[in-house]
Amino acid sequence: MNAIETWETGNGVVEFPDGRRVRGRGLLAPLPNGLDPQFGFYLLGRAPRIDLWPHRWVLWQDFSLPTSTADAVARLHEAYERAAIERVEIACDGGIGRTGTALAALAIIGGVPANAAVAWVRKNYHPQAVETPEQRRWIGNVSSQLRT
Template sequence: MLLAPGPVPAWPHRRIRWPDFWVPVDRADAVDALTEALRRAHGGERVEVACRGGTGRTGTALAALAILDGLPPERAVDWVRATYRPRAVETPWQRRWLRRLT
């Protein structure tokens, strides 16, 4: 799952329109892509989540995956910061988007 413009990888991928420091442009498309990524991961496939810097958008997407997998939204940011990157999920609107995900 690609969250920023850039080169096209050789493997199957899905790009989400997600401006830096913001939230996805199309909520339904983002949730669909995240749900597909979670389904693939549960099926044993490797899933990559990538943006340009790997902090805000990637952290938000990882927190969203955790929420979709059953983690309460109020714990998702702390979990991503503890297990992935301490500054993941950079902006208040990214945190708000996560709270409204379910």
């Protein structure tokens, strides 16, 4: 695979400072037109019903935090690495809170300062991303783990 296999801009696609792109979306909305993901990272309270492409799932209830921070951080690093050569999507049911939190975490991996990650994802993805105070605190609490 090569860089041509990554996402084009638009339709939920976020480009990080190093040029990697990830598509954020809500699973309750129809699948966007265009190319399918080559890898998915899903943040849900139940296993996803997706069998069209490889994916990872982290148990993460709506308006909450991941059940296992260690698992979430490991999966976020995997998604970020894969985004260098694959079309990666990050999704939860609505595509705002959990997805926004994951995208803010990926932004930190990609070089955005931890104290600016929430504002960055709200500017570059969705103005209401990272919905809860707990999600905002979680970003700060895991930032050192994300940079390793």
